[in-house]
């Protein structure tokens with residue numbers, strides 16, 4: 001069941017933490033030109049499933065993934081897959097902004113440097129500027145690039161982390177509750193940024209905030225108890241959910 005423009009295809013994915021199964025037989029396609037939101041009550045497996053898309057579960061002791069996940073048709077769990085390259089192609093932004101304790105410039109330059117993306121200092125500086133521009137942070141930091149990334153406000157730090165992901169020219173950006181530590185103004189800026197970045201990168205966002213899912217995404221996936229209950233157009237899901245469990249969740253019957 002391959003849909004057009006599928007950037008990532010996941011088929012029959014199961015995830016276990018030791019003996020406990022956290023994801024049950026989930027199949028889902030992420031389209032290139034859309035923002036996909038993962039919603040569902042706490043502990044339903046949103047973050048676990050998100051991490052299967054760039055093999056971040058590999059870093060968790062005892063976690064085991066079954067099933068088929070492909071990026072442009074390429075099996076990301078194949079033995080030949082270079083996981084460092086994969087995570088550059090499928091970048092990630094976390095709940096809590098986590099800039100390196102280095103300068104703003106270095107935070108963004110680090111990835112391109114280790115991936116050999118710049119042939120000269122000037123080219124590296126261009127990549128840093130372009131990434132900060134795209135992350136909507138350039139004007140605020142252009143005169144203080146040598147200051148520490150950790151000295152920025154929370155919202156700026158999160159945009160710096162987005163710039164850092166962008167700098168290695170990813171194809172997909174995974175965001176795990178990127179606004180949960182931010183105030184409403186900083187949140188609005190990240191939401192605007194997500195809309196600006198749509199089309200250039202396939203974006204997947206985990207969010208607890210249903211208004212946020214409705215504002216930023218074109219597709220929504222609703223998870224419950226490790227299952228994908230419903231997946232479809234965001235507008236349809238929020239106005240006319242097919243499944244009773246989705247309806248209960250979006251009307252706030254459980255949280």
Ligand SMILES: Nc1ncnc2c1ncn2[C@@H]1O[C@H](COP(=O)(O)OP(=O)(O)OP(=O)(O)O)[C@@H](O)[C@H]1O
Nearest residue numbers: 017022040041042043044045046047048049060208
């Ligand atoms: N590192 C881990 N080791 C063991 N169990 C884990 C681990 N991470 C998550 N789990 C369990 O897997 C299930 C799914 O967790 P996950 O964090 O993916 O859910 P979530 O929907 O993202 O939750 P939240 O919205 O609270 O972040 C939960 O039961 C959780 O306790």
